Amino acid sequence: LKPGTPQNEQARLATLRSLELLDTAAEECFDRVTRLAKHLFNVPIALVTLVDEDRQWFKSCIGLDVSETPRDISFCGHAILGSSEFVINDTRLDPRFADNPLVLEEPHIRFYAGNPIRALNGQKMGTLCIIDRQPRTLSKADIAALQDLTSMVEHELAAIQMATQDELTQLANRRGFMLLAQNNLNLCLRHQTPASLVFIDLDKFKEINDSCGHQEGDKVLTTFARHMLNSYRCSDICARIGGDEFVVLLSDTDKQLAEATVEKFSQAIADHNRRADCGYSIGFSHSIIEYDPDRHRGIADLLSEGDALMYRAKHAKAS
Numbered sequence: 001l002k003p004g005t006p007q008n009e010q011a012r013l014a015t016l017r018s019l020e021l022l023d024t025a026a027e028e029c030f031d032r033v034t035r036l037a038k039h040l041f042n043v044p045i046a047l048v049t050l051v052d053e054d055r056q057w058f059k060s061c062i063g064l065d066v067s068e069t070p071r072d073i074s075f076c077g078h079a080i081l082g083s084s085e086f087v088i089n090d091t092r093l094d095p096r097f098a099d100n101p102l103v104l105e106e107p108h109i110r111f112y113a114g115n116p117i118r119a120l121n122g123q124k125m126g127t128l129c130i131i132d133r134q135p136r137t138l139s140k141a142d143i144a145a146l147q148d149l150t151s152m153v154e155h156e157l158a159a160i161q162m163a164t165q166d167e168l169t170q171l172a173n174r175r176g177f178m179l180l181a182q183n184n185l186n187l188c189l190r191h192q193t194p195a196s197l198v199f200i201d202l203d204k205f206k207e208i209n210d211s212c213g214h215q216e217g218d219k220v221l222t223t224f225a226r227h228m229l230n231s232y233r234c235s236d237i238c239a240r241i242g243g244d245e246f247v248v249l250l251s252d253t254d255k256q257l258a259e260a261t262v263e264k265f266s267q268a269i270a271d272h273n274r275r276a277d278c279g280y281s282i283g284f285s286h287s288i289i290e291y292d293p294d295r296h297r298g299i300a301d302l303l304s305e306g307d308a309l310m311y312r313a314k315h316a317k318a319s
Contacts, residue, residue, distance in 0.1 A: 018176055021059055021160070023057065030156060031060045044063045045107060045131035046130050047064070049074075055074075056077065063107070073102055109132075182298055196255055212279070232265070266284075287310035
């Protein structure tokens with residue numbers, strides 16, 4: 001049986017692609033884990049897999065001569081649907097896998113155990129898995145060991161992801177946004193769907209910092225980021241790209257619909273201001289640019305135009 005698709009698939013794929021690991025060379029930090037897994041469990045095959053849109057790709061691979069297999073026959077596609085270990089003691093006895101080509105033909109999988117690998121935001125990227133050509137079982141101690149090895153892989157992913165994430169707000173930083181957004185623009189172009197960029201700058205943020213202190217300023221930034229995440233879809237890319245500058249890239253969204261999302265977000269901020277009653281109000285200026293592939297070569301062009309437009313709007317508001 002083909003594996004199902006996670007409900008948050010678009011957000012999961014966006015996180016996966018932001019890591020920029022797909023189709024990269026082998027790395028010792030991941031190979032070290034698969035070597036240890038192969039030795040510890042005495043299995044012929046150990047893998048670190050990343051589950052892409054239509055394939056599972058092997059970031060680290062011991063015991064196989066291929067670098068990927070189709071997702072619709074993958075075991076790891078099933079494993080990422082759960083929250084803990086996914087174990088098949090004998091594939092021939094499991095109706096989901098008994099007639100799978102990977103069971104009937106090379107590599108003749110009879111036993112599989114995989115643990116989901118999570119990114120910092122909790123999205124499941126793939127698995128650390130072990131495979132045998134003979135049926136077998138795992139003890140509780142074995143499962144705990146597999147979880148420990150999975151944590152090692154997750155630590156490596158976290159180090160990669162931290163380079164693309166704003167530490168304070170947990171949104172993407174400028175580098176992370178550029179990577180994620182360009183991938184989304186490419187998808188929109190391929191599928192002939194619209195995309196819009198919302199460029200946001202907080203109003204009077206320096207005054208809040210000066211009068212209330214930087215700790216209160218950090219609270220404003222984290223509060224603003226939280227409301228962004230609550231107001232926009234999980235498929236939209238929210239980022240903090242500078243001190244008090246934020247952006248959102250909305251896929252499958254034209255300028256008119258983007259305006260409606262900003263209105264909704266603005267209302268959420270207004271509601272927060274009424275409830276918080278903290279002596280100041282959070283406000284923002286914004287601009288919206290609809291992606292035009294004939295005019296914008298990529299995300300950098302959208303950002304540049306959005307930045308210029310937003311500051312004109314901010315100047316007009318001040319005057």
